[in-house]
Amino acid sequence: MNRRTFLLGTAVLPLVPQLAVAQSGKAYTFGLVAKSQGNAVFQVARVGAEAAARELGAKHGLRLRIDWRTPNEEDAQKQAEAIEQLVLAGAAGIAVSCSDANKLTDAINRAVANGVPVATFDSDAPSSKRFVTYGVDDLQCGEQVMAELAREMGGKGMVAILAGNQNAPNLQKRVAGVKKEAGKHPGIKVGETYYHKETPPDAAAAVERALQANPEIGGWAMVGGWPLFTENALKWAPGTVKCVSVDALPMQLNYLRSGHVQVLLAQQCFQWGYRSVEHLLNKVHFKKSPAAVKDVSPLERITRANVESYGENWKKWLPK
DSSP states (O other): OOHHHHHHHHHGGGHHHHHHHHHOOOEEEEEEEEEEEHHHHHHHHHHHHHHHHHHHHHHTEEEEEEEEOSSSEEEEEEHHHHHHHHHHHTTTHHHOOOOOOHHHHHHHHHHHHTHHHEEEEEEOOOSSOOSSEEEEHHHHHHHHHHHHHHTTTTTTTEEEEEEETTOOHHHHHHHHHHHHHHHHTTTEEEEEEOOOOSSHHHHHHHHHHHHHHHHTTTEEEEESSSSSSTTTTOOOTTTTTTEEEOOOOOOHHHHHHHHSSSSEEEOOOOHHHHHHHHHHHHHHOOOOOOOOSSSEEOEEETTTTHHHHHHHHHHHSSSS
């Protein structure tokens, strides 16, 4: 190559980002292992991870790819197998939302022992060798759910807790937070905690069975929004039973609009994926560790007053 050709090539590179990426020669594949394909919050996390791969790859002149290895339904054993497969496939790093911390800790530790850093998001494995976890403070999340619900119920009445997978450490902490906060409200009585498979039909069925058996339930503390991911899941007349739920996906917003739900506490589901990729890239490419092991994500309070403005976000996160 003569000097004139070389100079022409370098002059063109800034105008063509794809060429800059191709010339860099640096490529990383990051594995993403969420809890289940059927849970919409994890589809949003996947979109966030893929957005991070595009944007951060272009920014730093790298080729980043997301290898999505999430089971169709919650299955910690399949998550562990996915981690092992990603290590064998040469993944540079892995991010996982743990369905069962006990079953995943060994798989995470083996990945790290093989030189593959692991981050967790949403649901942690605190005894593992993961280098960072991103998500809400689950105890505080449960406390906030109950505080909002107690306010809506006027500080009195029977509360039921909808709690998803009994083995998920993040949900256990949220339930503990609900009960801790309930102790501050003498007029509030906490009834049963209802666990179920984390699918909309199973969650909706759990709510319906609970209300049939316990018609005195006046409020639902939902530490995850599973039944609200489908239509017509709540059979009570709007306002007759109060409800506060975690998450604020598009379908859930309709329950705010109808008055069946009073408050939604939105997790940063898009950021679960985006921030995880950012952490992994910092670790493997820039050799930088996070300032703290726990990267706490705030909750956003959504009510009928701001539901429409919040809903605009989904046009960016999940465009049709």
